Amino acid sequence: MSSHQISVTINGEEHTREVEARLLLVHFIREEVGLTGTHIGCDTTSCGACTVLLNGVPAKSCTVFAVAADGAEVTTVEGLGNGGLHPVQQGFTEKHGLQCGFCTPGMMLTSKALLEENPDPSEEEIRWGISGNLCRCTGYVNIVKAVQRASELMKENSDG
Amino acid sequence: MAECRGLGHSVQRKEDARFIRGQGRYIDDVKLPGMLYLDIARSPYAHAKITKIHEDTAMAVDGVAAVITGKTLEGFKLAWMPTLMSDQQMVLPVDTVKYQAQEVAAIVATSRYAAADGAAALEVDYDPLPVVVDPHEALKPGATKVRDDKESNHIFHWEHGDADGTDAALAGCDTVVEQHMHLPRIHVASIETCGCVASWNPVEGHLTLYLTTQAPHAIRTVVALVTAHLGLAEHKIRVISPDIGGGFGGKVPVYPGYVLATAASVVTGKPVKWIEDRSENLQADSFARDYHITAKLGSKDGKVTALKLDTVADHGYSDAAANPSKFPAGLYHIATGSYDLENAHVSVDGVYTNKPPGGIAYRCSFRVTEAVHAIERMVDLLARENGEDPADFRLRNFIKPEQFPYQSALGWEYDSGNYGAALEKAMDMIGYRELRAEQAEKRARGELMGVGISSFTEIVGAGPSKTFDILGIKMFDSAEIRIHPTGKAIARFGTKSQGQGHETTYAQIIAEELGIPPEDIQVEEGDTDTAPYGLGTYASRSTPTAGAAASIASRKIRDKARKIAAHLLEADEADLVWEQGKFHVKGSPDRAKTIQDIAFAAYTNHPQGMEAGLEAISYYDPPNLTFPFGSYICCVDIDRGTGQVRIRRFVAVDDCGVRINPMIVDGQIHGGLTMGIAPALLEEISYDADGNITGGNFMEYLVPTAMETPHWELGETVTPSPHHPIGAKGVGESATVGAPPAVVNAVVDALWHLGVRHMEIPMTPARVWDVLNEHGAAATR
Numbered sequence: 036m037s038s039h040q041i042s043v044t045i046n047g048e049e050h051t052r053e054v055e056a057r058l059l060l061v062h063f064i065r066e067e068v069g070l071t072g073t074h075i076g077c078d079t080t081s082c083g084a085c086t087v088l089l090n091g092v093p094a095k096s097c098t099v100f101a102v103a104a105d106g107a108e109v110t111t112v113e114g115l116g117n118g119g120l121h122p123v124q125q126g127f128t129e130k131h132g133l134q135c136g137f138c139t140p141g142m143m144l145t146s147k148a149l150l151e152e153n154p155d156p157s158e159e160e161i162r163w164g165i166s167g168n169l170c171r172c173t174g175y176v177n178i179v180k181a182v183q184r185a186s187e188l189m190k191e192n193s194d195g
Numbered sequence: 196m197a198e199c200r201g202l203g204h205s206v207q208r209k210e211d212a213r214f215i216r217g218q219g220r221y222i223d224d225v226k227l228p229g230m231l232y233l234d235i236a237r238s239p240y241a242h243a244k245i246t247k248i249h250e251d252t253a254m255a256v257d258g259v260a261a262v263i264t265g266k267t268l269e270g271f272k273l274a275w276m277p278t279l280m281s282d283q284q285m286v287l288p289v290d291t292v293k294y295q296a297q298e299v300a301a302i303v304a305t306s307r308y309a310a311a312d313g314a315a316a317l318e319v320d321y322d323p324l325p326v327v328v329d330p331h332e333a334l335k336p337g338a339t340k341v342r343d344d345k346e347s348n349h350i351f352h353w354e355h356g357d358a359d360g361t362d363a364a365l366a367g368c369d370t371v372v373e374q375h376m377h378l379p380r381i382h383v384a385s386i387e388t389c390g391c392v393a394s395w396n397p398v399e400g401h402l403t404l405y406l407t408t409q410a411p412h413a414i415r416t417v418v419a420l421v422t423a424h425l426g427l428a429e430h431k432i433r434v435i436s437p438d439i440g441g442g443f444g445g446k447v448p449v450y451p452g453y454v455l456a457t458a459a460s461v462v463t464g465k466p467v468k469w470i471e472d473r474s475e476n477l478q479a480d481s482f483a484r485d486y487h488i489t490a491k492l493g494s495k496d497g498k499v500t501a502l503k504l505d506t507v508a509d510h511g512y513s514d515a516a517a518n519p520s521k522f523p524a525g526l527y528h529i530a531t532g533s534y535d536l537e538n539a540h541v542s543v544d545g546v547y548t549n550k551p552p553g554g555i556a557y558r559c560s561f562r563v564t565e566a567v568h569a570i571e572r573m574v575d576l577l578a579r580e581n582g583e584d585p586a587d588f589r590l591r592n593f594i595k596p597e598q599f600p601y602q603s604a605l606g607w608e609y610d611s612g613n614y615g616a617a618l619e620k621a622m623d624m625i626g627y628r629e630l631r632a633e634q635a636e637k638r639a640r641g642e643l644m645g646v647g648i649s650s651f652t653e654i655v656g657a658g659p660s661k662t663f664d665i666l667g668i669k670m671f672d673s674a675e676i677r678i679h680p681t682g683k684a685i686a687r688f689g690t691k692s693q694g695q696g697h698e699t700t701y702a703q704i705i706a707e708e709l710g711i712p713p714e715d716i717q718v719e720e721g722d723t724d725t726a727p728y729g730l731g732t733y734a735s736r737s738t739p740t741a742g743a744a745a746s747i748a749s750r751k752i753r754d755k756a757r758k759i760a761a762h763l764l765e766a767d768e769a770d771l772v773w774e775q776g777k778f779h780v781k782g783s784p785d786r787a788k789t790i791q792d793i794a795f796a797a798y799t800n801h802p803q804g805m806e807a808g809l810e811a812i813s814y815y816d817p818p819n820l821t822f823p824f825g826s827y828i829c830c831v832d833i834d835r836g837t838g839q840v841r842i843r844r845f846v847a848v849d850d851c852g853v854r855i856n857p858m859i860v861d862g863q864i865h866g867g868l869t870m871g872i873a874p875a876l877l878e879e880i881s882y883d884a885d886g887n888i889t890g891g892n893f894m895e896y897l898v899p900t901a902m903e904t905p906h907w908e909l910g911e912t913v914t915p916s917p918h919h920p921i922g923a924k925g926v927g928e929s930a931t932v933g934a935p936p937a938v939v940n941a942v943v944d945a946l947w948h949l950g951v952r953h954m955e956i957p958m959t960p961a962r963v964w965d966v967l968n969e970h971g972a973a974a975t976r
């Protein structure tokens with residue numbers, strides 16, 4: 036098995052490792068770097084539990100090789116909020132947008148990217164935006180409300 | 196004093212702080228020094244003799260440390276394990292596999308990838324055997340026998356109620372409807388799969404088992420019982436159930452992987468982790484449903500009179516259902532539902548087939564969903580046969596509020612209910628009569644729109660010790676509360692949250708009873724070394740049992756607090772008045788001691804002759820089950836071109852008694868509804884004639900996304916449980932139980948004028964289109 040040296044910047048910190056070519060980015064993040072907030076829920080790129088931001092864009096990290104992220108900037112749930120809470124984290128808490136919490140990191144990162152692209156999404160746009168992330172607990176209504184609340188908070192922040 | 200925010204407050208969840216920061220600790224986050232990884236090689240055949248396992252092919256892979264086969268386990272008498280239903284199940288086969296994806300061998304390696312490589316490399320020789328997948332076929336004489344150790348494929352016959360009386364009553368009815376229905380196999384598919392880390396300490400003879408389990412204490416006892424012959428004892432077993440990424444019943448059973456990781460840890464002397472893939476989870480873990488029901492319901496002069504259900508239950512190759520021991524078909528005999536009817540009989544025949552074992556709940560209290568599906572479909576049919584609107588027919592035939600406590604024909608005592616109020620509320624919310632008018636107009640234009648009702652009665656909170664046990668252990672549950680000197684508290688429970696928010700709701704119950712704010716109460720569950728014994732969280736039993744225990748333990752603490760307060764206030768106990776959070780002397784509200792003052796005194800200034808400390812424990816044995824209920828109305832539009840069913844609106848009025856945290860209750864209902872429409876429209880695990888699974892991964896097994904899920908509209912009525920200390924009933928599963936027939940009734944309603952009388956589930960676009968096409972109603976260009 037060939038191995039390669041890669042450097043990936045995760046939440047602003049650079050991590051250099053020697054990895055097997057086949058190592059998945061999600062395992063790099065969880066096992067090599069030890070950030071376990073990124074979860075794994077399937078083996079068919081269907082659930083989105085592993086969603087991270089790869090150079091700012093949501094990516095299912097179970098379907099990206101770590102070597103393909105060489106030189107990239109990755110944001111995981113641990114990098115949301117910079118000490119405080121990101122509006123998305125605030126919204127999910129206030130609106131009860133999570134139950135077991137397993138889908139939540141991926142769901143929040145997808146929501147963050149969605150709101151950056153579309154600061155004022157309709158319910159339909161939110162539902163479409165998060166449709167690559169499965170949640171078995173919440174029935175999505177409160178996730179939609181959480182994203183709407185995050186949108187409000189982000190606007191308040193930028194107004195203030 | 197800070198407001199204590201007990202019952203009825205939408206307190207924000209305490210557990211969220213770690214979850215939104217990615218600091219939850221789920222099973223795959225547990226990493227121990229020197230840990231090995233286990234992967235499982237599985238059978239490609241549904242039924243086959245294993246002629247040889249070439250262990251060397253896996254051992255040749257870099258990093259593989261051990262290969263465990265059925266023969267290895269046989270040496271330790273661990274190849275088979277008992278099920279909860281007095282059957283047995285293989286951990287690994289010694290010579291024959293019984294279903295596709297069955298565990299064949301375990302590969303232990305130094306990394307996750309090496310273990311997977313080893314499993315892929317393992318060569319196994321099989322001789323395929325004939326397969327039986329249809330339970331009706333399996334019952335025929337001469338059918339392929341699934342189990343060598345049994346006489347036939349018939350596992351059990353169970354019946355309940357008055358067979359002759361019901362037949363006679365049906366014969367006397369003026370209207371009888373009969374319908375066959377299949378509730379197919381489905382899977383809970385919690386987003387976190389199952390797994391464990393087993394850590395055996397040979398020096399101490401101690402086993403720590405981190406496990407995705409909803410019932411850690413029961414698991415500890417089971418492990419102790421099945422390994423006693425190997426020298427393991429219960430005080431040397433610690434089960435830790437970490438944060439659980441959804442359970443829904445799927446994390447109640449003991450899976451072979453758990454036993455394998457444990458055996459591997461004992462063999463290697465190292466901690467061993469096993470985490471299943473999604474495909475393994477769907478293909479091999481316990482399924483739900485798979486009931487083939489033939490239902491008859493009769494009425495006389497418009498009054499529902501008699502119900503008969505005959506059922507063939509496909510259990511796969513072993514009866515590994517997760518039911519209380521005396522209930523082989525769970526609580527299926529709740530089947531008379533919300534209706535006042537005098538004659539009923541239900542029967543179930545369990546059958547072996549070449550499929551995975553199971554029979555778990557899928558967010559339901561032991562086969563209640565099957566029962567509700569049957570009665571709610573049949574009531575709809577009977578209403579129409581009587582020429583009456585299904586809503587009006589229900590309203591007339593409901594058990595009336597003044598009939599509670601109500602003795603059902605099948606032997607239950609319903610605690611409380613007001614079914615008419617819930618249905619009328621749902622009808623108001625959705626504008627039922629207006630929808631009927633709209634439907635008539637649309638029908639005239641050739642558009643397909645339907646409205647369906649489900650007025651379910653749940654039965655949860657197992658259960659009273661006189662009838663409910665699992666392997667002999669009574670189904671109580673527990674709370675242990677300790678108040679610290681500074682008035683803060685820790686409370687531990689025998690249950691285990693999987694997302695339900697116990698850390699918050701239990702704290703609120705204690706807050707209500709003692710006046711200590713929820714944020715001052717640390718709630719813990721899931722560690723058998725610290726938490727009191729309990730049977731765990733499933734079947735919506737946590738609030739009815741452990742929630743009640745929280746109340747009772749709090750009240751014990753209050754009793755002692757009263758004595759201490761009397762001492763501090765130099766007053767007579769009888770003269771003290773409790774108002775939330777403090778005792779004052781009758782007539783002088785200023786002479787008061789808060790619970791915090793009292794807690795401090797309990798350690799610093801307690802009365803002579805009294806033991807120090809302020810704590811209590813309760814093992815709560817519920818006097819009865821609780822019976823949540825509700826009425827759901829679903830409005831669908833059907834695309835005549837594609838057969839797509841779109842849920843336009845769905846109104847759910849739930850009555851779960853007193854609500855502890857309304858925000859959390861609504862969240863439970865939202866989630867339950869989503870898991871209710873899923874089997875109605877999308878989800879099914881099916882098999883071809885050779886026993887090959889279809890629907891064994893997330894590309895084929897369709898869990899609803901936000902796009903298929905409607906915007907749920909909720910309403911409530913509150914009818915407290917008269918026997919629960921705070922009047923609560925439990926709510927986690929009502930919606931999953933109640934929703935499916937509302938959707939089916941809506942679709943059948945949309946197609947009724949075409950002559951459609953029934954729809955099997957899931958009502959996929961293909962299935963609906965076929966029905967439209969058969970009835971000449973599919974749109975064509």
Ligand code: FES
Pocket residue numbers: 074075076077078079080081082083084085086095096097098
């Ligand atoms: S783990 Fe499911 S999409 Fe990545």
Ligand code: FES
Pocket residue numbers: 132133134135136137138139169170171172173386440441694
């Ligand atoms: S909160 Fe449990 S899967 Fe979304």
